[in-house]
Amino acid sequence: MTDVYGNPVPDAKVNFSVKSGIVTPARAISDAKGRAALTWKLGSKAGEQTLKGVVKGTDVAGEYVTQVGLPVGTREPLTKPASLRSSSK
Secondary structure (H helix, E strand, O other): OEOOOOOEOOOOEEEEEEOOOEEEOOEEEOOOOOOOOOEEEOOOOOEEEEEEEEEOOOOEEEEEEEEEOOOOOOOOOOEEEEEEEEEEO
């Protein structure tokens, strides 16, 4: 996390959620560099999958969207980043 001036925001409480798959942990606190670590295991269904992070007590939110492709052995890659967008709640 960074503030409007690009400075890291330590100790921010962030809640993570996904509609498909599993995110661990579901809650984290940013470190001195404004970073929070997580693991996202994608769901098995093909198509768009979204990881959302919301800073607790604020309207600050961000999303990472990825496309899950066809099974291994096809011409399409299994996953590819689609976009990274930040939005207000």
